[in-house]
Amino acid sequence: xxxxxxxxxxxxxxxxxxxxxxxxxxxxxxxxxxxxxxxxxxxxxxxxxxxxxxxxxxxxxxxxxxxxxxxxxxxxxxxxxxxxxxxxxxxxxxxxxxxxxxxxxxxxxxxxxxxxxxxxxxxxxxxxxxxxxxxxxxxxxxxxxxxxxxxxxxxxxxxxxxxxxxxxxxxxxxxxxxxxxxxxxxxxxxxxxxxxxxxxxxxxxxxxxxxxxxxxxxxxxxxxxxxxxxxxxxxxxxxxxxxxxxxxxxxxxxxxxxxxxxxxxxxxxxxxxxxxxxxxxxxxxxxxxxxxxxxxxxxxxxxxxxxxxxxxxxxxxxxxxxxxxxxxxxxxxxxxxxxxxxxxxxxxxxxxxxxxxxxxxxxxxxxxxxxxxxxxxxxxxxxxxxxxxxxxxxxxxxxxxxxxxxxxxxxxxxxxxxxxxxxxxxxxxxxxxxxxxxxxxxxxxxxxxxxxxxxxxxxxxxxxxxxxxxxxxxxxxxxxxxxxxxx
Ligand SMILES: Cc1cc2nc3c(=O)[nH]c(=O)nc-3n(C[C@H](O)[C@H](O)[C@H](O)COP(=O)(O)OP(=O)(O)OC[C@H]3O[C@@H](n4cnc5c(N)ncnc54)[C@H](O)[C@@H]3O)c2cc1C
Numbered sequence: 038x039x040x041x042x043x044x045x046x047x048x049x050x051x052x053x054x055x056x057x058x059x060x061x062x063x064x065x066x067x068x069x070x071x072x073x074x075x076x077x078x079x080x081x082x083x084x085x086x087x088x089x090x091x092x093x094x095x096x097x098x099x100x101x102x103x104x105x106x107x108x109x110x111x112x113x114x115x116x117x118x119x120x121x122x123x124x125x126x127x128x129x130x131x132x133x134x135x136x137x138x139x140x141x142x143x144x145x146x147x148x149x150x151x152x153x154x155x156x157x158x159x160x161x162x163x164x165x166x167x168x169x170x171x172x173x174x175x176x177x178x179x180x181x182x183x184x185x186x187x188x189x190x191x192x193x194x195x196x197x198x199x200x201x202x203x204x205x206x207x208x209x210x211x212x213x214x215x216x217x218x219x220x221x222x223x224x225x226x227x228x229x230x231x232x233x234x235x236x237x238x239x240x241x242x243x244x245x246x247x248x249x250x251x252x253x254x255x256x257x258x259x260x261x262x263x264x265x266x267x268x269x270x271x272x273x274x275x276x277x278x279x280x281x282x283x284x285x286x287x288x289x290x291x292x293x294x295x296x297x298x299x300x301x302x303x304x305x306x307x308x309x310x311x312x313x314x315x316x317x318x319x320x321x322x323x324x325x326x327x328x329x330x331x332x333x334x335x336x337x338x339x340x341x342x343x344x345x346x347x348x349x350x351x352x353x354x355x356x357x358x359x360x361x362x363x364x365x366x367x368x369x370x371x372x373x374x375x376x377x378x379x380x381x382x383x384x385x386x387x388x389x390x391x392x393x394x395x396x397x398x399x400x401x402x403x404x405x406x407x408x409x410x411x412x413x414x415x416x417x418x419x420x421x422x423x424x425x426x427x428x429x430x431x432x433x434x435x436x437x438x439x440x441x442x443x444x445x446x447x448x449x450x451x452x453x454x455x456x457x458x459x460x461x462x463x464x465x466x467x468x469x470x471x472x473x474x475x476x477x478x479x480x481x482x483x484x485x486x487x488x489x490x491x492x493x494x495x496x497x498x499x500x501x502x503x504x505x506x507x508x509x510x511x512x513x514x515x516x517x518x519x520x521x522x523x524x
Contacts, residue, residue: 039109043081049149050075057380061339064225064305066132067376076159079152080108086143090366091153094141096495097123097130101138101153108156117164120157125197126236126494128165129190129219131158133227134491141366165235172242179203181508184266186253186451189217190490191481192272193236194497195504196245199270202505202514206245209262211252214306217274219490221299224333226340226376230306254450263455268476268504271451271465272497275443275482281325285393290320290401294330294440301337317436318342323404325349325390326440329375334438336377347383347432351422353411354386387411389424394431403431443487462486470500471507478504 040046052068054060060067083105091101100119107116120127134154142150164170181204185192188210196206214220216233241247251257263269278293280286292315300313322338324331327350338346355372363370378384387409394403408428414421445463446452452465458473460466464486465479472479480500481493498514505512 039083039085039106040081043078043109044084044144044148047078047082049082049152050079051152052155054376060226061380064340066229067226071155071159076156077109077111080105080156082144082151083109084144088143090141090143091138091151094366095123095138096489096492097498099123099138099153099157101151104160105151105153105156108160113160113163113167114169116160117169120160124157124494125194125498126190127157127161128232128236129228130491130494131155131161132232133223135489137368137491140368143366146365170239172239172244173201174243176201176203178205179509181205181267182207182265183504184209184262184269185272186262186269187217187272187274187481187483188212188215188247188249189272189274189481190219190493191274191483191497191500192217192270193240194494195270195272195480195501196497197240197243198498198501198514199504200240200243200245202501202509202512204267204505204508207266208245208247209251209253209257210247210249211255213249215247215249217272220306221302222295222330222333224298224302224337225305226336227333230302252450254454259451259454263476267508268478270470270497270500270504271457271472271477271479271483272481272493272500273446273451273483275445275464275487276447277444278439279441279444281390281439281441283390283392285395285401287399288393288395288401289399290435291393291437291439294324294326294334294438297438298330298333298337301341315436316341319344320436321345321347321434322436322438323347323349323432323434324438324440326442327352327384327386328440328442330442331438331440332375332377334440335382336375336380338436338438339377339380339382343436345383346381347385347434348378349385349388349390349406351389351409352386387422389422391429393437401435401437403433404437405429405431443482445486446483470496470503475507478507 054067083102085102089102104116104119136154138153139150144150183199183204183206185196185208188208196208199206215237219233297315300315304313317338318341322343324334335346359369388406389409391405396402408425409422411420411422458466465484467479470478478500480496502512502514505514
């Protein structure tokens with residue numbers, strides 16, 4: 038244990054962010070570098086609990102007290118090795134994970150939890166700076182070839198693990214560059230793209246092949262891929278957005294959030310020379326949906342110079358502390374204010390959208406909304422809402438982003454052509470990551486439904502283990518991966 042009294046001596050200290058005025062001028066990461074002694078003190082707050090709930094809070098089962106102890110002893114190499122045993126990409130989770138580990142930290146019962154996410158980020162950044170994150174070329178080749186379709190965090194994690202196990206891996210990606218939502222969904226102010234490039238370079242140097250602009254099922258034949266590989270893992274994400282089929286949906290200026298975010302990310306990646314065709318400078322923007330995607334639209338709109346940004350949400354405003362429905366160590370359903378909200382945004386809850394209003398040229402001019410009241414319906418045995426009489430109003434706007442979540446993966450293409458069975462939510466149905474075709478596996482949002490980066494990494498790792506077992510009869514990826522397998 039690092040320091041038995043650390044949690045009494047030190048208060049939780051989080052990364053300081055650049056000022057709002059400064060960060061709105063660029064798309065760079067908002068947080069400033071941390072002083073090393075701050076990290077040591079923060080790791081000292083870990084109590085090395087008898088039952089470390091943070092392990093099970095983390096979908097990867099990260100060995101948090103162990104790496105905290107190594108950081109406290111300033112043995113960064115050991116900390117890196119411990120972290121790498123369970124997490125292929127701490128540089129992503131250390132920046133953008135909502136940190137369920139912190140929500141289940143025992144210190145959080147009556148104090149502020151340990152800053153696990155930031156400690157993780159510092160460990161991996163230190164490891165990269167020291168040159169410890171190296172290509173993994175030392176392995177015995179199995180002679181098996183695996184195709185990974187989709188290069189988001191699930192596909193990348195599956196590829197890294199399968200490569201470790203000795204298989205030859207090719208990742209097919211339909212976009213111009215690899216990374217999935219890490220690159221084209223999540224904005225740079227949360228995750229700069231050099232972080233993604235840096236990891237992909239290590240993977241390529243290890244011998245993993247990336248084939249981009251390969252839209253499998255469209256410009257690349259899935260049957261050809263099937264014939265060339267011993268197994269396939271589908272990691273295509275959950276890409277079909279939930280629409281709002283209300284009057285005026287066709288108005289010019291109503292977009293899906295991902296259309297906006299992808300164009301913005303590509304604009305930044307291309308050096309910001311040619312403005313994308315969705316650009317909100319001087320416009321009044323409404324974001325429908327209160328989740329991560331909606332918050333990313335808020336931050337991006339403010340950086341593009343929107344005249345105003347309003348975010349509306351159907352659900353009621355959450356409280357600021359846990360209730361008896363979400364006690365520790367469960368994920369707290371409390372109000373979340375992201376850095377994007379701090380940058381300027383009108384937030385409204387318990388709002389239902391009624392119709393999009395357009396002018397004679399078809400351009401959006403406003404959104405008609407109504408306030409709603411939520412109550413438990415004893416007959417239906419669930420919460421339901423009623424409209425608040427007289428609360429109907431129009432919010433003037435020229436742009437609306439629909440950020441109402443994602444329904445399921447795209448069926449047309451690979452799923453149809455291979456005859457892959459789906460579950461009752463429309464996601465790929467699997468048993469231990471294996472689909473109805475024994476040589477085809479699935480992981481990430483495509484299997485689980487829209488989720489988190491940390492879950493996608495976890496799913497990619499688990500699917501890799503299932504494939505390894507399917508091909509070899511037994512998997513050396515089983516259990517906690519030992520550090521000599523670190524990539
Ligand atoms: C805007 C936004 C912000 C988010 N922010 C966060 C956050 O801050 N923290 C967090 O933890 N989670 C966040 N998430 C969720 C997280 O990004 C996803 O859960 C995660 O990326 C899912 O990983 P995946 O690998 O399953 O799929 P994806 O990341 O969606 O990757 C799927 C990849 O498959 C490719 N593909 C699909 N079909 C084909 C095909 N036929 N041929 C070839 N390639 C194909 C796609 O182009 C894509 O690159 C966010 C999601 C969105 C949309």
